[in-house]
Amino acid sequence: MAPERVLVLDDDHEVAAFLAEFLEGRGYPAVTAHTGADGLAILREGHVGLLLLDLKLPDMDGNRVMEEVQKLASPPDIVCVTGETSVDAAIKAVEGGTAGYILKPVDPSRLEAIVRRIWERRRLLRENARLHAEMEVRLRETEAVLAIAHTASTTLDVQEALRRICRELTRLVGADTGAAYLLDPAGGRLVPSAGYRVPKDMLATFLAFPLPIGAQGIEAEVWSARRPVFTDDVPSDPRFSYQLFKLFRHQSGLVLPLLLDDEVAGTFYLVWWTKRKVLTERELALVEHVASQVTVVLRHARLFDQAERERRQLDALYEISRRLAAAEDTEQVLSLLVDETTGLLGVEAAGIRLLEGGHLVVGARTRSAARIMARPRIRVGESLSGEVVATGRPVMIEDLQQDTRYDPAHKAGAIAEGFQGFLGVPLQISGRTIGCLLVFSKNRRRFSPEDVSLLTALGDHASVVIHKARLYAQSRAREQEVTKLYEVTTHLTATLDVDSVLHQIVTKTVDLLGCDASGVFVPDESRGGLAFRHGLHLTAGHTRDLVLKFGEGVAGRAFQERRPVSTTDRLADPSLRYAPATGQVFELGPRAYLAVPIVVRDEGLGVLMAYFFEPHEFSDKEAQLLAALAAHVGIAMDNARHYEEVRLQQTRLAQIFDSTSDGMLLVGRDGRVETANRRAGDMLGLDAADLVGAELTELLAGHRIEGADYQRMFATLRSLVDDPEHGGAGDLELGAPRRTLQWVSQPTKDSAGATCGFTLTFHDVTQEREVSRMKSDFVSFVTHQLRTPLAGIRWMLELAAQDPDVPADAASYVQDAREAAQRLIQLVNDLLDISRLERGKLTMTAAPTDLGELTRGVLAETAGLVQAKGHQVSLAGDADAPRVLADPQLLRQVVVNLVSNAIKYTPEAGTIAIRLEPDGPALRWSIRDSGIGVPASSQPRLFEKFYRADNVVTMETEGTGLGLYLVRLIMEQLGGRVWCESEEGAGATFLFTLPRAEPAR
């Protein structure tokens, strides 16, 4: 920018020259003019900071000049220089906006002071303006950076972030359109990633056109110098010659490098479609600065993106491992894995080779890899996979053709199939290489560290799968061995022949240990020691009737101490001098002994022996082997024994089951018969075997007979099928032949305690029921036959008692006979009642009954007897006692019995107190007398049939021993309870309780 000058405008040439010269000498550039017109012309050129104005000019008034000066874009300061001293002129000059006023002749020092002051002020103003402008730029810059920072913090989406940055950059420099390109890590090109205000009709083309770096004229500056490239004439600028720039015709363009971690990661391109943009240094610096801020955003977004990618990879890996876990065989798993690998790494082919001996065989391959991996077996040295396996490290080849590091022969196959990129990782288990996982890409591909780690992770999966498969195969082999052993064992136990088991074992012992002989001792309590049971390669003379005491000898010690015991040489071992009692030292027998106890569940079943005829040092391995055999023999012996026990048990149970006189059915939850005994078959007229599987209700329905109770009977059985938990009992009437079965049901439980059905036990009660019926008829008949003559006696005596002609003595005999007859009738009635109650044949109708009223009625009837004996009888609590629920007739019999007992067993002039009182939900009735009482020894049996207390038997009272029994039967029938509280000689209290009738009923 040109420096400012001082214009001296004075018509006096001399003065003008002098002043200009003076000012130049003081360092202020100065020009002169002598007319108003000349002066204004210079002023309009600009660069005039100060006008020294003579007010008196030939062509123009000074004030007029001043007016013109004020119209300029950047007016200079004005100092008036004049000879006039009139106040008017001075005022005018000041009003015209002058900065100073100097009178001629000019005082140079004063002029200099004024000029210096003005110059300083203008400099300051200029400085202010510059600062201001700079501030504004900074402000815009800050705003843009803020906006980008905001973007950075609010979006993790790279594309969205780039779009916003494009927007900020575009706004910052007033461009029309902005675009962002990112470097494709896989290849040397720029991929359109975001745009701002890209015209709609261009959008598709814009997105479809990546920029190849090599084809760009701007490459050097942007990629090497990392500098922006700008042109205001795109069509003719050779640097902007790439097709894309031609495709979108525009005038000005700015390319900004996008730096990330000190590397160019992409570019921004700003477009002015028609404007020939003048890009100031300041603007350039600004966009550069803002673009550099992008790094932060991109780094954020990249990290996020990477995390996102890793998450997706993890998801995919997880999915793979899940599917691998579900897949059945290794082959399937591995081919699944290579398929997934191509998808995850974005490659076209993948495969696995596994090390087998010195060769690599195909473990799995994608269809696309079929031709590259055509040979089923290759040597480790002859391929890329061999390279991976040999080094145990990943091998990466960006471009198979360009590569110079690896043997061309190894790469030829892949190249021939049109592949360019290669990556292979070793498969390892516990640091040992077992094969490799390979991927091939059609394009040249620089695999990133992430790719390598991803492939390694997939390789680890494959390794685990293969490892698992191999372990599985091993365990299958083991399992088969065990199965065989198990088969042997089951075979042995199934024969139930312990001796054959023992023979197998001793044979095996000799085979496996390579010993000379073997044998087994078993405990024999009857002979007080371990008896020799079975041997191989031992002469009978050595073993016949051989019994060792527990704790004696090698075998005895092994048995007692429950551990292997051995001796290298029996003859050299002083602890093996047998006691003379055993007396069996055989010089010619085996010398070295090894004994292991046969123990099952802490029970010693015997001792297994291994013998050498020469001295022999037994190794730990030999002891272990013999112990393993001993375990087998133990289990076999134990099994044989248990099997025998179980069979015995089963046979016994089956015998019991079949020999019982009751029929038994086991019914499952589905209502079908699961098991039936022979008797059940007999009862239902079928073979027991035919009952199994039959539906219970159908089975019984086949035997039904017409009868009133039929429906109820079968409903009960059916409900049992639905709810076996509660069991039940009842009678079942079956026809053809007609018979009665009494059944009882109990739920059956499985071992966990859950109900799994029920048992049904049938007891044939046909005869019992018949007998019962006959008994009932008999009782009826006997009762009738007894009653008829009794009634005759009673009535005849009654007639006799009415006869006034009968003498007094005879009349009293008649009276006694009447009482006797009466008692006999009562006895018959009691017996009949008891018979009925015992058979449950007494009909009873429960109704709310006023026990107080009932008691009063009984007392009224017995008033004569009471009076005769002179007793005092009281009744309390009867006034408003709640009613009980009972059959009034039966209840009356109870009260009559208890009241008459009290009267009978209380000596004359006694007291009898009857009381009614609530007892919880029941009502209690009690009668207390002052009679002879009931001895403690008699109380427990008081309510038994025909029982009479010890002390009443000696008393002169009549009694049958049926009264209290009848009372008890009735109370049981009524759902009540009766008992006695007494001390002999101190009276007795008889009490009963009955449920109260609810007020509502």
Next chain:
Amino acid sequence: MTARRILLVEDDRFLRRACEVSLRQRGFVVTTAADGEEALRQVRAEPPDLILLDLLMPKMTGIEVLKALRAEEATREIRVLILSNSSREQDVEEIKTLGVSGYFVKADLSLQELGDMVARLLEA
């Protein structure tokens, strides 16, 4: 008021005699029958005001007699009092359906009680 006529049907001669005596003493006109057939014959010849009927009898049981009575128009309304020493549940249930004035066990009744009851029945 003319004397009331009672037919006493009873196969036991002691009971028949005692009962007859007792009722006559009270002023009733009493005729007797010793079995069911005889009873029916008498009823048909001359219907009584009340029949005292035993159950277990030769030739024809009391229940059969009762059924026959209830089946005939002329005798359907005659009152019957069952006097039996049998108390078979089935009999009791059946008799309830045939319309009787009462069912008593003879051994449980005194002649006094029986006479009172007959008098009450015939007055009503």
